[in-house]
Amino acid sequence: MAVGGTGxxxxxxxxxxxxxxxSFGDVSGKVVADFGCGCGTxxxxxxxxxxxxxxxxxxxxxxxEIASINAEDLELDINLVQCDINNLQWRGQTVDxxxxxxxxxxxxxxxxxxxxxxxxxxxxxxxxxxxxxTTREHIKKTALRDFNAKSAExxxxxxxxxxxxxxxxxxxxxxxxxxxWRFVPLKE
Amino acid sequence: MRxxxxxxxxxxxxxxxxxxxxxxxxxxxVEKEVEFNSDFLKNMFVKIEWKALVNAARSMGYEELPExxxxxxxxxxxxxxxxxxxxxxxxxxxxxLICPETGRRFPVNKGIPNMLLHEDEx
Numbered sequence: 001m002a003v004g005g006t007g008x009x010x011x012x013x014x015x016x017x018x019x020x021x022x023s024f025g026d027v028s029g030k031v032v033a034d035f036g037c038g039c040g041t042x043x044x045x046x047x048x049x050x051x052x053x054x055x056x057x058x059x060x061x062x063x064x065e066i067a068s069i070n071a072e073d074l075e076l077d078i079n080l081v082q083c084d085i086n087n088l089q090w091r092g093q094t095v096d097x098x099x100x101x102x103x104x105x106x107x108x109x110x111x112x113x114x115x116x117x118x119x120x121x122x123x124x125x126x127x128x129x130x131x132x133x134t135t136r137e138h139i140k141k142t143a144l145r146d147f148n149a150k151s152a153e154x155x156x157x158x159x160x161x162x163x164x165x166x167x168x169x170x171x172x173x174x175x176x177x178x179x180x181w182r183f184v185p186l187k188e
Numbered sequence: 189m190r191x192x193x194x195x196x197x198x199x200x201x202x203x204x205x206x207x208x209x210x211x212x213x214x215x216x217x218v219e220k221e222v223e224f225n226s227d228f229l230k231n232m233f234v235k236i237e238w239k240a241l242v243n244a245a246r247s248m249g250y251e252e253l254p255e256x257x258x259x260x261x262x263x264x265x266x267x268x269x270x271x272x273x274x275x276x277x278x279x280x281x282x283x284x285l286i287c288p289e290t291g292r293r294f295p296v297n298k299g300i301p302n303m304l305l306h307e308d309e310x
Contacts, residue, residue: 029228031192052228053192053276064300077222079193083303087310089200091208094235122196 014045026097026126035100040067047076093124120148133177151184199287201309209240210285212247245274
């Protein structure tokens with residue numbers, strides 16, 4: 001795969017999604033959207049798992065260009081849209097499943113919650129998302145109470161080794177505990 | 189951009205209430221063959237806004253879709269093939285999407301629609 005992306009997605013996340021696919025059937029033959037797709041890792045993993053239609057959405061045109069190159073390299077088909085997830089306006093629950101690795105909101109508070117709120121509006125079957133383990137209770141409560149979720153479950157806990165990538169990263173490398181969630185949205 | 193993606197997108201400017209469907213301004217379109225999957229098409233049929241699909245396909249010169257469609261047509265292979273072609277094989281490569289309410293133009297370059305908003309539209 002070509003270079004790019006934030007580098008924060010550990011290699012085993014697509015593997016975890018593959019496990020989830022085996023248990024729930026949320027990907028194969030489905031319409032899957034990758035929110036904040038970056039260089040396309042999760043969307044392309046979904047395509048590899050047999051998603052019928054994959055849409056990758058990102059705010060950054062450079063990331064989308066890399067995602068497009070990665071798809072070509074893997075001979076996979078992916079549909080890309082440039083949009084800020086916060087302003088995403090879709091006609092109802094047209095997507096089956098949303099898969100995402102949202103910004104955790106360490107810098108911009110609540111950024112991951114905005115992604116989750118939008119995802120639970122457009123998905124009809126499931127939303128897979130990664131959030132910091134420290135926010136577990138808050139996520140569960142908010143998803144069920146405010147965000148149209150019928151259920152919210154942590155599938156597994158992972159550790160992210162976040163290298164120092166940006167100027168605002170003060171420490172050299174940080175190890176964070178992260179939950180992989182599966183949410184089921186209420187039907188319209 | 190395929191027409192299934194188009195069928196989901198709505199104008200996202202704050203305050204716009206009739207932002208669907210976006211009109212297509214076609215500078216260049218391409219056709220790419222995709223494997224036919226009748227189960228997928230049948231699942232998608234109930235989620236699709238038919239009229240929007242018909243008009244979008246027309247703006248790329250594809251006139252084969254019937255004006256109206258109902259689920260009884262899904263038994264016809266001929267119908268499914270046309271639906272398949274319009275939904276998945278036509279790509280808007282260069283052009284724009286136009287908001288039906290405001291006339292705002294969202295450019296499409298290299299097949300990627302740009303739905304980013306200006307500061308005063310959020």
